Amino acid sequence: MIKTPRATLGLILLALTLTLSLLVSLPLAVQAADNPPALPTDFALHSESITLPSNFDPFPEGPGAEAMNRNCLTCHSASMVLYQPKLSEAQWEGIVDKMVDIFKAPLIPDDRDAILDYLTSFQKAE
Numbered sequence: 001m002i003k004t005p006r007a008t009l010g011l012i013l014l015a016l017t018l019t020l021s022l023l024v025s026l027p028l029a030v031q032a033a034d035n036p037p038a039l040p041t042d043f044a045l046h047s048e049s050i051t052l053p054s055n056f057d058p059f060p061e062g063p064g065a066e067a068m069n070r071n072c073l074t075c076h077s078a079s080m081v082l083y084q085p086k087l088s089e090a091q092w093e094g095i096v097d098k099m100v101d102i103f104k105a106p107l108i109p110d111d112r113d114a115i116l117d118y119l120t121s122f123q124k125a126e
């Protein structure tokens, strides 16, 4: 397959280069495995206690707050609802529909109006 002397020379050079690089790197690798770098010892571990903000608060009181607590705290916090940008009535209705249709929120049908009233009024009060 290899006919020209130039190709043969090239192959010999390649083999030599590979052998040389192996000869150089192998002892280095063995040395690294025998002498792992020293770990720092000038530190101490200690525990800290922190208080996270509570995320279990019910909805702020107001007309419909009980309906919100009954229907909207099963899967996420009130803050998920309270910290939304200002939304229109139609957008809030779309979100409630999404909770029911997509996320399967078991909404109590009689609570729906109170929920929508709450959602469309709590941002006006801000």
Ligand code: HEC
Pocket (backbone or CB within 6 Å): 068, 071, 072, 073, 074, 075, 076, 080, 081, 084, 095, 096, 098, 099, 103, 104, 105, 106, 107, 115, 119
């Ligand atoms: C069955 C579970 C479930 C219930 C009950 C539920 N949600 Fe959600 N809600 C979700 C999930 C899942 C998300 C998406 C969370 C995420 O994106 O990380 C979400 C997100 C939201 C968001 C963020 C904006 C958005 O569109 O994703 C709002 C606002 C919201 N819910 C409002 C409500 C309201 C109001 C109620 C009560 C009527 C309610 N949720 C009840 C599951 C639920």
